[in-house]
Amino acid sequence: MNTYVLAIDQGTTSSRAIIFDASLAIISVAQQEFTQIFPQSGWVEHDPEEIWSSTLNTIKAAVDKAGIAITDIGAIGITNQRETTIIWDKETGKPVYNAIVWQDRRTSNYCSTLSTGGYEEAITEKTGLLLDPYFSGTKIRWILDNCDGARQQAEAGNLAFGTVDTFLLWRLTSGRVHATDATNAARTMVFNIHDNDWDQDLLDLLEIPQALLPGVYDSSYEYGTTSSDILGGSVPVCGIAGDQQAALVGQACFQPGMLKSTYGTGCFAVLNTGRQAVRSKNKLLTTIGYRINGVTTYALEGSIFVAGAAVQWMRDAMGLIDEASDSGGLARSADPHQDVYLVPAFTGLGAPHWDAEARGAIFGITRGTGPAELSRAALESVCYQTRDLLEAMQNDWQQENAPVLRVDGGMVASNFTMQFLADILNAPVDRPQILETTAVGAAYLAGLQKNIYPQPQEFADTWKLERRFSPDLSEEIRNRKYVGWKDAVRRTLTTF
Numbered sequence: 001m002n003t004y005v006l007a008i009d010q011g012t013t014s015s016r017a018i019i020f021d022a023s024l025a026i027i028s029v030a031q032q033e034f035t036q037i038f039p040q041s042g043w044v045e046h047d048p049e050e051i052w053s054s055t056l057n058t059i060k061a062a063v064d065k066a067g068i069a070i071t072d073i074g075a076i077g078i079t080n081q082r083e084t085t086i087i088w089d090k091e092t093g094k095p096v097y098n099a100i101v102w103q104d105r106r107t108s109n110y111c112s113t114l115s116t117g118g119y120e121e122a123i124t125e126k127t128g129l130l131l132d133p134y135f136s137g138t139k140i141r142w143i144l145d146n147c148d149g150a151r152q153q154a155e156a157g158n159l160a161f162g163t164v165d166t167f168l169l170w171r172l173t174s175g176r177v178h179a180t181d182a183t184n185a186a187r188t189m190v191f192n193i194h195d196n197d198w199d200q201d202l203l204d205l206l207e208i209p210q211a212l213l214p215g216v217y218d219s220s221y222e223y224g225t226t227s228s229d230i231l232g233g234s235v236p237v238c239g240i241a242g243d244q245q246a247a248l249v250g251q252a253c254f255q256p257g258m259l260k261s262t263y264g265t266g267c268f269a270v271l272n273t274g275r276q277a278v279r280s281k282n283k284l285l286t287t288i289g290y291r292i293n294g295v296t297t298y299a300l301e302g303s304i305f306v307a308g309a310a311v312q313w314m315r316d317a318m319g320l321i322d323e324a325s326d327s328g329g330l331a332r333s334a335d336p337h338q339d340v341y342l343v344p345a346f347t348g349l350g351a352p353h354w355d356a357e358a359r360g361a362i363f364g365i366t367r368g369t370g371p372a373e374l375s376r377a378a379l380e381s382v383c384y385q386t387r388d389l390l391e392a393m394q395n396d397w398q399q400e401n402a403p404v405l406r407v408d409g410g411m412v413a414s415n416f417t418m419q420f421l422a423d424i425l426n427a428p429v430d431r432p433q434i435l436e437t438t439a440v441g442a443a444y445l446a447g448l449q450k451n452i453y454p455q456p457q458e459f460a461d462t463w464k465l466e467r468r469f470s471p472d473l474s475e476e477i478r479n480r481k482y483v484g485w486k487d488a489v490r491r492t493l494t495t496f
Contacts, residue, residue, distance in 0.1 A: 002071070002072055002073060002074030002075075003021065003022035003074055003452055004019055004020065004021060004022075004027065004066070004068060004072050004073045004074060005019070005020045005073065005074060005075050005076070005077065005443045005446055005447045005452060005453075006018070006019050006020075006059065006062070006063075006073045006075075006076045006077070006235070006443075006446075007019075007020065007076075007077045007078075007079065007439040007440070007442040007443040007446070008055060008058075008059065008076065008077070008078045008079070008080075008168065008442070009079050009080075009243070009436075009438055009439045009442065010051060010055055010078070010079070010080045010081060010164050010165075010168060011080075011081055011243065011264065011265070012081045012084075012101065012102070012103070012264070012265040012266075013033055013034070013036065013265055013312075014031050014032060014033040014034065014054070015031070015032055015034065015051065015054035015055045015057075015058050016029065016030065016031040016032075016058055016439065017029070017030050017031075017055070017058035017059045017061070017062035017063075018062065018436060018439040018443070019062050019063065019065075019066045019068070019073070020439075020440070020443045020447075022452055022453075024434075024440060024443065024444065024447075024453065024462070026434070026436065027066045027068075028062045028063075028065035028066040029062060029065075029436075030057075030058040030059075030060075030061035030062040030065060031058060032054040032057055032058050033054075034046065034047070034050045034051060034054045035047060035050060037098060040106075042104070042105035042106060042108070042347060042348075043104055043105070043106050044100075044101040044103040044104045044347070045098035045099060045100060045101060045104070046084070046098060046099040046101055047098055047099070048086050048088070048095040048098065048099050048167060049095070051099065051164060051167070051168075052167070052168070052171055055168060056230075056231075059231065060231075069233070070231050070232045070233040070235060071233040071234075071235070073233075073235050074235075074236075074447070074450050074452055075235070075236055075237075075238040075239065075446035075447055075449065075450045075452060076172075076226070076235050076236065076237045076238065076239075076446055077237075077238065077239030077240070077241075077246075077441075077442030077443045077444070077445050077446030077447075078165045078168055078169065078237065078239070078240045078442060079165075079240075079241055079242065079243050079246035079438050079439065079441060079442035080163060080164040080165040080168070080184070080240075080242060080243060081101070081102060081164055081243060082102060082163060082183075082184060082187045082242035082243060082244065083102035083134055083135050083136050083139075083163065083187045083188075084099050084100065084101045084102050084136075084163060084164050085099065085100045085136045085139035085140055085143070085161070085163065086099045086161070086162055086163070086164065086166075086167045087140065087143050087144075087147075087150065087154070087159055087160065087161050087162075087212070088159065088160055088162075088167065088170075089153070089158065089159060089160075090157075090158055090159060090160050090175070090178075091158065093170065093171065093175055096143065096147045096150050096153075096159065097143050097146075097147050097150075099164070099167075100139040100142070100143065102134055103134075103265075103266075103305060103347045104133065104139065104347075105133045105347055105348055105356055106133065106142060107133040107138035107139060107141075107142055108133050108348075108356045108357065110133075110138050110141070110142075111131050111132060111133055111138060111356070114131055114205075115131050119131065119205060122201070122202075123189060123202065124279075126192045126193070126194070126199050126201075126202060127186070127189055127190070127191060127192065127193060127199070127202070128186070128193050128277060128279075128285055128286030128287050128298075129187070129189050129285055129286075129287070130283060130285065130354055131189075132354060132356060133356055134303070134305075134350070135187060135188060135189035136161075136163060136187060136188040136189060136190075137188055137189035137190045137202070137206050137208065138189070138206065140161055140188075140190075140206070140208050140212070141206045141207055141208060144207070144208070151207075154208075154209045154211065154212050155209050155211070157209075157211040159211075159212055160178050160212060160214070161208075161212040161213060161214070162178070162180065162214055163180060163184045163187070163188070163242075165180055165181070165184055165240045165242075166178065166179065166180045166184070166214045169223060169224070169237060169240070171230070172226045172227070172230055172231070172237060173223075173224045173225070173226060173227060173237070174227040174229070174230065176224060176227075177223055177224035177237075178214045178215065179214045179215045179216070179217055179223050179224075179240075180214045180215070180216055180217075180240065181216065181217055181218065181219045181221070181240040181241055181242075181291065182196060182216055182217070182218065182219065182288045182290075182291040182296065183219055183240075183241045183242045183245040183246075183287075183288050183289070183290060183291070184240065184241070184242045185198075185214075185216045185288075186287050186288040187242060187287070189202065189206075190202040190203050190206060190208060190213075191216070193277060193286070193287065193288055193296075193298070194277060196216070196291075196296060197216070198210065198213055198216070217240075218291045218292055218293065218294060219239060219240060219241045219245070219249075219290045219291050219292060219445050220238065220239050220292050220293075220445040220446070220448045220449045221238065221239075221240075221449060222236050222237075222238050222449055223236075223237045223238070223240065224236070224237055225237070236450070237446070238445070238446040238447075238449035238450055239442055239443070239444070239445030239446030239447075239448070239449060240442075240445070241290060241441060241442060241445055243262070243264075243268075243438050244262055244268040244270055244301065244438075245270070245287075245288070245289055245290055245299070245441070246437075246438045246439075246440075246441030246442045246445070247260055247262045247268075247270070247408055247409075247437045247438045247441055248260055248270045248272065248289050248290065248299065248441065249290055249440075249441035249444055249445060250408070250434075250436075250437030250438060250439070250440035250441030250442075250444065251406045251408060251432065251437050251441075251463070252456075252459060252460035252462075252463040253270070253272050253406065254272070254297075254456045254457065254460055255272060255274075256272050256273055256274035256276075257271070257272065257397070258271070258272045258406075259271045259272070259390075259393070259404070259405055259406065260405070260406040260407070260408065260437075261386060261389075261405055261406070261407050261408075262407075262408050262409040262437070262438065263307045263308060263382060263407065263408070263409035263410065263411035263412055263417075264307065264308050264409045264410055264411070265306075265307065265308050265309045265312075266303065266304050266305050266306060266307050266308075266309065266350075267303075267304035267307035267382055267385060267386060267409075267411075268301060268302070268303055268304070269301065269302045269386060269389045269390065269393065269405075270287075270289065270299050270300070270301045271299055271300045271301075271393050271397060272289055272297065272299055273289075273298050273299055273300055273397060274297060274298065275295070275296070275297065275298065276298060277298040278298065278300055278396055278397060280300060280392070280396045281395065281396060282352050282392035282393075282395050282396055283351055283352040283353070283354050283392070284300050284301060284302050284351055284352060284389070284392050284393060284396060285300070285301045285302070285303065285351070286298065286299075286300060286301075287299055287300075287301050290445075292445075292448070292456070300393055300396055300397060301351075302350070302351040302352065302388075302389030302390075302392060302393065303350040303351050304350050304351070304382070304385045304386070304389065305344075305345075305346070305347050305348065305349070305350045306344035306345070306346050306347070306360075306381075307382045307385075307409075307411060308324070308409070308410055308411050309344070309346065310342065310344045310378040310379075310381060310382065311324045311327050311378060311379070311411070312324065313344070313346070313378075314327065314374065314375060314378055318374070320371040320374060320375060321371075321375065324410075325413075325414075327375050327378065327379060327414065328379065328414040328415065328416040328417065329416075330371060330372050330375040330376075331372065331375040331376035331378075331379050331380075331416055332376075332416055333372045334372040334373045334375065334376040335368060335372070335373060338364065338366060338368065338369060338373050339364050339480075339481065339484050340362065340363070340364040340365060340369055340373045340374065340376070340377040341362070341363045341364055341377055341380075341381070341384075341484060341485055341488035342360070342361075342362050342374065342377040342378050342380075342381045343358075343360060343361050343362075343363070343381065343488050343489055343492040344360050344378070344381050345358040345359050345360045345361070345492055346359070346360045349489070349492070349493070351388070351389055351392065352388055352389065352392040353388075353489070353493060355493050355494055357494045358492050358493055358494050359492075360492075361488070361491065361492045362374070362377065363487075363488040363491065364484070364488075379411075379414065379416060379417045379420065380420055380424075380481075381485075382411065382417065382421075383417065383420050383421040383423075383424045383425075384424060384482065384485040386405075386421060386424075386425065387424050387425055387482065388489075390405070390425060390427075404427065404428045404429075404430055405421075405425065405427060405428070405429050405430065406430050406432065407421070407429055407430065407431055408431075408432065408435050408436075408437035408438070409435070409438075410435075412431050412435060413435065415469075418431060418467075418469045419469050419472070421469065422469040422470055422471045422472075423471050423472060423473035423478060424473070424478060424481065424482060425471070426471045426473075426475075426478060427471065428468055428469065428470055428471075429468070429469040430465055430467075430468050430469075431465070431466050431467045431468075431469070432463060432464060432465060432466055433464040433465070433466040434464075444459060
């Protein structure tokens with residue numbers, strides 16, 4: 001029996017491959033970072049070929065570490081950085097331009113033009129999204145309009161668009177399969193989440209030819225098999241989900257009202273709202289949580305553009321720490337009497353503000369402020385932003401008590417950060433035994449399709465808590481610190 005499952009976790013700063021056994025225990029992990037490209041202020045790109053090569057390298061390394069053959073793997077699941085946009089030639093498979101990353105803001109002016117033209121309401125009604133450069137639609141249009149011959153080639157049906165999952169699937173199958181799942185399609189700004197189909201009105205508005213687009217299927221679905229000359233064997237690809245939706249599945253948040261927050265490069269809080277697509281009054285996104293057996297489960301999502309990226313900034317740009325893991329210890333040594341606030345609007349502010357032009361700022365600096373205080377401010381900024389999101393969610397989705405927050409991602413290994421998160425939220429924060437919940441979600445969706453893993457409720461019963469962080473901060477201090485944060489954000493915003 002081929003009961004191993006391979007999860008491809010293609011993220012913003014690295015590609016990873018994780019092999020799970022039939023009980024969803026991790027057998028091996030391989031990871032490779034790749035280049036971040038910043039051509040201009042506010043622009044962020046990746047080389048699609050480096051994404052592909054790093055993915056292949058990690059798959060092969062993970063298989064070698066596990067001591068198994070590729071043919072021992074029963075299914076592959078893919079989870080990916082969402083909204084990142086790639087267009088390539090169908091004949092050669094060669095990208096016509098670099099991948100434009102979800103963080104990229106180059107289409108801000110075009111989004112403003114659409115907003116002035118009165119199109120935002122229709123876009124939000126159909127897609128659940130806000131009119132913002134974050135999403136794929138305006139990125140697609142930019143590539144078609146700025147790469148020589150791209151629009152003509154697209155209209156002739158010679159080019160293919162995909163988010164990263166689609167590009168990897170195309171390469172893994174040697175161009176035989178051009179497809180995505182509903183969760184990734186829902187992030188393009190041209191997919192109608194109520195009809196579960198591409199929206200012709202929005203395609204016409206953004207001047208995107210239908211021939212560019214992939215087919216859209218369930219998150220747990222047999223998409224096709226890998227070419228034997230790519231991996232050395234044919235393995236079915238049976239699960240795809242955008243990284244945040246994969247984490248929702250990996251955290252077993254299958255019941256309406258369950259909530260998870262992932263702390264990676266950015267931070268993304270997702271609340272399961274069941275079969276109801278809840279329209280937000282607080283600038284949150286209404287999106288597809290997952291689609292299994294043709295049934296769509298919806299979610300509310302709040303997106304923070306900078307979480308772990310703030311720690312990377314401290315390490316790489318400021319030189320305040322040597323390793324990301326040093327940030328918690330440094331923050332713990334900070335002067336508790338200094339209230340320093342970092343608003344990490346390096347690429348604008350996401351929910352609930354959605355200010356594409358805002359830029360980062362630091363407030364409360366004194367002569368006594370040093371690396372420790374800045375480190376603490378960077379970690380605390382993630383927690384303050386999470387509270388902003390959860391308050392907006394509670395206004396949109398009325399619950400008597402604040403839900404328990406299930407957390408995952410690289411930053412949650414920091415006890416300092418998780419304790420402050422519980423303190424500022426005044427709510428429990430649960431850290432699971434397995435932090436690789438995004439990869440777990442991708443593996444589960446693939447294994448579910450092949451009957452390697454159980455049905456959702458039985459899977460939910462296997463979720464295990466590693467540690468619960470309970471609030472331990474006085475109401476007076478909590479309120480004072482949060483008021484200071486809101487004042488710092490107000491001073492940073494360019495729109496009021």
